[in-house]
Amino acid sequence: xxxxxxxxxxxxxxxxxxxxxxxxxxxxxxxxxxxxxxxxxxxxxxxxxxxxxxxxxxxxxxxxxxxxxxxxxxxxxxxxxxxxxxxxxxxxxxxxxxxxxxxxxxxxxxxxxxxxxxxxxxxxxxxxxxxxxxxxxxxxxxxxxxxxxxxxxxxxxxxxxxxxxxxxxxxxxxxxxxxxxxxxxxxxxxxxxxxxxxxxxxxxxxxxxxxxxxxxxxxxxxxxxxxxxxxxxxxxxxxxxxxxxxxxxxxxxxxxxxxxxxxxxxxxxxxxxxxxxxxxxxxxxxxxxxxxxxxxxxxxxxxxxxxxxxxxxxxxxxxxxxxxxxxxxxxxxxxxxxxxxxxxxxxxxxxxxxxxxxxxxxxxxxxxxxxxxxxxxxxxxxxxxxxxxxxxxxxxxxxxxxxxxxxxxxxxxxxxxxxxxxxxxxxxxxxxxxxxxxxxxxxxxxxxxxxxxxxxxxxxxxxxxxxxxxxxxxxxxxxxxxxxxxxxxxxxx
Amino acid sequence: xxxxxxxxxxxxxxxxxxxxxxxxxxxxxxxxxxxxxxxxxxxxxxxxxxxxxxxxxxxxxxxxxxxxxxxxxxxxxxxxxxxxxxxxxxxxxxxxxxxxxxxxxxxxxxxxxxxxxxxxxxxxxxxxxxxxxxxxxxxxxxxxxxxxxxxxxxxxxxxxxxxxxxxxxxxxxxxxxxxxxxxxxxxxxxxxxxxxxxxxxxxxxxxxxxxxxxxxxxxxxx
Numbered sequence: 136x137x138x139x140x141x142x143x144x145x146x147x148x149x150x151x152x153x154x155x156x157x158x159x160x161x162x163x164x165x166x167x168x169x170x171x172x173x174x175x176x177x178x179x180x181x182x183x184x185x186x187x188x189x190x191x192x193x194x195x196x197x198x199x200x201x202x203x204x205x206x207x208x209x210x211x212x213x214x215x216x217x218x219x220x221x222x223x224x225x226x227x228x229x230x231x232x233x234x235x236x237x238x239x240x241x242x243x244x245x246x247x248x249x250x251x252x253x254x255x256x257x258x259x260x261x262x263x264x265x266x267x268x269x270x271x272x273x274x275x276x277x278x279x280x281x282x283x284x285x286x287x288x289x290x291x292x293x294x295x296x297x298x299x300x301x302x303x304x305x306x307x308x309x310x311x312x313x314x315x316x317x318x319x320x321x322x323x324x325x326x327x328x329x330x331x332x333x334x335x336x337x338x339x340x341x342x343x344x345x346x347x348x349x350x351x352x353x354x355x356x357x358x359x360x361x362x363x364x365x366x367x368x369x370x371x372x373x374x375x376x377x378x379x380x381x382x383x384x385x386x387x388x389x390x391x392x393x394x395x396x397x398x399x400x401x402x403x404x405x406x407x408x409x410x411x412x413x414x415x416x417x418x419x420x421x422x423x424x425x426x427x428x429x430x431x432x433x434x435x436x437x438x439x440x441x442x443x444x445x446x447x448x449x450x451x452x453x454x455x456x457x458x459x460x461x462x463x464x465x466x467x468x469x470x471x472x473x474x475x476x477x478x479x480x481x482x483x484x485x486x487x488x489x490x491x492x493x494x495x496x497x498x499x500x501x502x503x504x505x506x507x508x509x510x511x512x513x514x515x516x517x518x519x520x521x522x523x524x525x526x527x528x529x530x531x532x533x534x535x536x537x538x539x540x541x542x543x544x545x546x547x548x549x550x551x552x553x554x555x556x557x558x559x560x561x562x563x564x565x566x567x568x569x570x571x572x573x574x575x576x577x578x579x580x581x582x583x584x585x586x587x588x589x590x591x592x593x594x595x596x597x598x599x600x601x602x603x604x605x606x607x608x609x610x611x612x613x614x615x616x617x618x619x620x621x622x623x624x625x626x627x628x
Numbered sequence: 629x630x631x632x633x634x635x636x637x638x639x640x641x642x643x644x645x646x647x648x649x650x651x652x653x654x655x656x657x658x659x660x661x662x663x664x665x666x667x668x669x670x671x672x673x674x675x676x677x678x679x680x681x682x683x684x685x686x687x688x689x690x691x692x693x694x695x696x697x698x699x700x701x702x703x704x705x706x707x708x709x710x711x712x713x714x715x716x717x718x719x720x721x722x723x724x725x726x727x728x729x730x731x732x733x734x735x736x737x738x739x740x741x742x743x744x745x746x747x748x749x750x751x752x753x754x755x756x757x758x759x760x761x762x763x764x765x766x767x768x769x770x771x772x773x774x775x776x777x778x779x780x781x782x783x784x785x786x787x788x789x790x791x792x793x794x795x796x797x798x799x800x801x802x803x804x805x806x807x808x809x810x811x812x813x814x815x816x817x818x819x820x821x822x823x824x825x826x827x828x829x830x831x832x833x834x835x836x837x838x839x840x841x842x843x844x845x846x847x848x849x850x
Contacts, residue, residue, distance in 0.1 A: 166823040186661035197656040200646050203639045216806070222632040274829060275820035291820050298821055324821040328829050335830065340739040340778075356805040366777060366816035366831025373773040374739050384635065389653055391805045395797040396661070406819045409680060410759035410796075413831060414811035415773075421808050423735040424772040435631075439638035445645060542638035 143475030145500035150469035173407035195452035212357030216419020230261035249273035250348025272367035287471025345371035378426035400516035404456035437490030459511035481511035502528035577611035664794035680760025684814030713748035715771030742778035
């Protein structure tokens with residue numbers, strides 16, 4: 136397993152491999168079913184869930200509609216509070232800014248809080264090229280980093296690993312990175328957590344630079360919020376002298392009051408808790424408490440392109456809770472790696488092709504990595520209509536058309552491999568606009584129905600291998616309607 | 629052009645289609661969700677706090693202001709605490725019965741020094757009943773953020789009912805966003821192994837919360 140997503144095969148191939156891995160399927164099934172039931176219970180405790188969900192959606196939509204104004208306001212308030220704001224148009228620029236900031240401190244190692252944004256831009260790899268070692272401190276990220284693995288879940292990147300595999304990784308790899316795993320380490324979760332505590336302790340205590348993301352940024356006050364469980368976030372946010380936070384521009388909320396919605400919906404949606412163990416908020420720097428230097432790197436990296444799409448922009452409401460992954464029947468079977476992105480599951484299937492564009496094989500296949508069952512939309516705490524965006528992106532892949540890349544309008548060509556689909560749609564369009572031809576065709580189909588094959592020939596074979604073809608009626612509907620005057624006359628031939 | 633200009637320009641072009649929408653912030657969001665869930669008496673709210681704290685494995689004690697010092701002494705002694713971290717303005721009578729060595733919260737202490745301290749005792753800014761959360765705001769009776777993080781044992785004293793609110797919205801109203809805040813709901817935990825909650829990772833593995841009622845009572849219960 137390599138640690139990068141570059142050159143990933145299309146979803147069907149990657150998923151095909153994954154569904155034959157019995158351990159992976161067992162691990163995923165166990166974990167997602169555990170959390171599903173718990174989430175439903177945590178949500179049921181809150182009688183106004185629907186109103187909170189709607190308010191969360193409205194706050195995010197309002198912010199996105201005025202994002203330029205709120206970005207400028209945030210910059211002002213963070214600066215006033217003692218922070219420095221940087222702007223990064225893409226991953227390379229963000230990585231360069233962070234590497235330069237770390238180098239300016241003279242340090243060669245940093246501790247990191249789990250952050251989707253820094254995963255997305257490949258910050259650890261970029262820092263390593265500059266001779267800077269980044270240590271992941273979230274337990275699941277540590278498992279992934281030590282196992283030279285890739286994340287497969289937004290909240291629990293090592294969800295594909297069971298306790299036995301985690302034990303083996305710790306016993307084998309910890310000594311390479313620092314304090315070795317305790318002798319005779321067993322696979323009980325409490326012991327594994329203890330091993331991580333001991334291993335990371337020395338790194339926290341000597342760290343001079345911390346790197347984080349943020350769950351929310353409050354424009355009005357300049358406050359950043361990190362929601363976490365283990366305390367590794369608090370370690371990285373308070374012990375180092377310098378803190379660098381890399382945050383997507385869509386993470387803004389206008390006011391302090393807005394947090395009252397998300398601090399209720401996020402924990403219940405993600406870990407199914409009334410409240411997560413630790414939430415840290417900080418506004419710039421505080422004299423003699425925590426880092427005395429604070430840098431905020433605002434990241435675009437495809438977000439403004441996503442914002443330009445009238446249907447697809449709702450994906451930017453996402454608060455990264457991962458509830459949609461946990462209920463998804465496709466994710467449960469294919470696993471996170473098949474999505475070829477740090478954002479797997481239903482949200483990944485609409486976010487990755489928008490952030491990265493639909494040109495690559497994997498990104499063009501992601502909108503199809505769904506049965507459109509809609510469970511993801513049901514559980515989404517900010518009401519992202521994921522099926523709607525999936526269908527919209529399928530249209531973009533199959534038909535091409537106008538889209539935005541790096542801030543420029545471009546016209547995409549229809550993707551290869553959808554020629555049969557397009558031909559079928561063209562034929563349908565022609566038939567429906569020629570009633571005479573349609574009638575002849577329908578009659579012909581009805582009369583020859585005894586000779587129809589059970590499965591489609593040629594390229595349609597794969598489709599009909601697991602589906603029944605619709606049964607052809609003995610008489611076309613329109614003929615029946617005319618003959619019986621819409622059912623008023625006795626239905627006898 | 630600077631990246632700032634590039635990004636702001638891209639944002640403005642991206643939302644050009646909704647520029648006409650100038651619904652002000654105050655009208656754009658329907659705030660008909662609840663300010664608190666359910667109707668409770670003050671005493672019931674405090675009970676709910678205790679229940680939810682305990683549900684996430686915090687150890688909850690109840691006492692009166694008069695008996696607080698005795699209780700703290702007992703809790704620290706039971707754990708065998710020899711050194712206890714003390715925020716600058718912790719009320720002095722809280723620890724008057726405690727004989728563990730006081731370690732003061734100072735800017736120049738190193739994290740490694742804090743790591744050798746057994747316990748920390750603090751007050752809090754507010755406690756949230758519905759979620760079982762205590763919030764620290766770095767006030768002088770709570771100290772710097774790191775003092776409640778590095779030691780393995782944290783005792784937090786909550787004045788009830790004054791410091792208790794029902795809900796998250798009520799807590800945010802009371803808090804000052806310009807202060808560095810730490811919201812704590814139970815001891816440090818993780819769900820990273822098979823999505824099942826395990827207590828005890830990097831933060832204090834033992835969290836004890838002492839609910840102190842204002843009126844002295846004849847007998848403290850714990």
